Amino acid sequence: MADQLSVRLAYGERGLPVELPRERTTVVAPRFRPGAPDEFELLLRALREPVAGPPLRDRVRPGQRVAVSLCDSTRPQPRHLMIPALLAELDGLIRLEDVVLLVATGTHRANTDAELRAMLGDEIVDRVRVVNHDARDDSSLVWRGEFGDGVPVWLNREWVEADVRITTGFVEPHFFAGFSGGPKLVAPGLAGLGTVLTLHDAARIAHPDATWGVIEGNPVHDDVRAIASATGVDFAFDVILNRDHEIIEAFGGDLLAMHRSACAAAQRLAMQRVPEPFDVVVTTNSGYPLDQNLYQAVKGMSAAAKVVKPGGLIICAAECRDGFPDHGSFREVLASAESPRGLLADIEARANTVPDQWQVQIQAKIQSKARVAVHSEHLDPEQLRSAHLAHCPDVAEAVLAEGPNARVCVLPEGPQTIPHL
Numbered sequence: 001m002a003d004q005l006s007v008r009l010a011y012g013e014r015g016l017p018v019e020l021p022r023e024r025t026t027v028v029a030p031r032f033r034p035g036a037p038d039e040f041e042l043l044l045r046a047l048r049e050p051v052a053g054p055p056l057r058d059r060v061r062p063g064q065r066v067a068v069s070l071c072d073s074t075r076p077q078p079r080h081l082m083i084p085a086l087l088a089e090l091d092g093l094i095r096l097e098d099v100v101l102l103v104a105t106g107t108h109r110a111n112t113d114a115e116l117r118a119m120l121g122d123e124i125v126d127r128v129r130v131v132n133h134d135a136r137d138d139s140s141l142v143w144r145g146e147f148g149d150g151v152p153v154w155l156n157r158e159w160v161e162a163d164v165r166i167t168t169g170f171v172e173p174h175f176f177a178g179f180s181g182g183p184k185l186v187a188p189g190l191a192g193l194g195t196v197l198t199l200h201d202a203a204r205i206a207h208p209d210a211t212w213g214v215i216e217g218n219p220v221h222d223d224v225r226a227i228a229s230a231t232g233v234d235f236a237f238d239v240i241l242n243r244d245h246e247i248i249e250a251f252g253g254d255l256l257a258m259h260r261s262a263c264a265a266a267q268r269l270a271m272q273r274v275p276e277p278f279d280v281v282v283t284t285n286s287g288y289p290l291d292q293n294l295y296q297a298v299k300g301m302s303a304a305a306k307v308v309k310p311g312g313l314i315i316c317a318a319e320c321r322d323g324f325p326d327h328g329s330f331r332e333v334l335a336s337a338e339s340p341r342g343l344l345a346d347i348e349a350r351a352n353t354v355p356d357q358w359q360v361q362i363q364a365k366i367q368s369k370a371r372v373a374v375h376s377e378h379l380d381p382e383q384l385r386s387a388h389l390a391h392c393p394d395v396a397e398a399v400l401a402e403g404p405n406a407r408v409c410v411l412p413e414g415p416q417t418i419p420h421l
Contacts, residue, residue, distance in 0.1 A: 035246025050253025104189025
């Protein structure tokens, strides 16, 4: 129809088409850049021509043990390209049996063998040792001291005892750490539970600078940066992706200088200003693998909350094939109070004793500002009600129900683009 705007929301692996009123709908999407014509060559160049410091091969000696940190399956890092490029650059210098690939799960569950093979490819999994970090296994952790603003730091033993430590990841705006990638691949990625709970405690999460696109003065990122700097990273390797998860830029070198350059590039690509708040904001969590569960979908809600009017409506389309998920305490904590405001009060009272409280705290803050509905074929109305969320069976109908004058903002790629006033 001429008066309707067709938008395809990133949802699961297949997307979700919706029709919205054209005249009052604003679409905020990433500034698209095509992927590099030769992604592998771009990666090798980042390893050989770093942002700061010597090339990777100049930092490694034969016989050394190398630990490589990488994102888990909830992140679209192109591990199948980055890890082979890294190993190719070290070929002839380091034996594969001296390399360990550490999946920086933080407090997430371990990745299955099938997931690891999808992430890395059969050849890598069959030839290189891959270890899932476990924040709850004290025997796999080493005490490193107290860093930043009083953060007690336990880190993965294999990471600490390696001769060479390399982080790999991708950089995009993060809803309370400012940006992903870089130092986050050390902590919380490879940190013990006590470290993560402190980094994500109620006071840090509540700070006004613990938000999208802010790293300096952000208490979460300040401490993450302090931990990685104090405990040592020998080389850092990050990429920026377009909406098709293709590599458009690659960065290597000294951790902090590399990450600052990558963050600046990501900010130019993924943050956009809008003139005023909206009555309705339709968002996603960027599709699979990022919208596997409701826990992760809070990020999409948080992006929408930046530009929704107080009392307005946020509609989040997230597949949630893994439910809340079932592991962890996220669902239990969400249902532990009668309202979002009650959740916030409980979290402030209990400080940092619950592993998933930071995601609950952010969701409760959003719900204290606006109404939130979720479109998901894997979560039924009763499950969503237990989380103080409304069920949205049809996105277009929910938008129309807000009235003929409601101004609408759509974030079809969710937190891949962060709108701000």
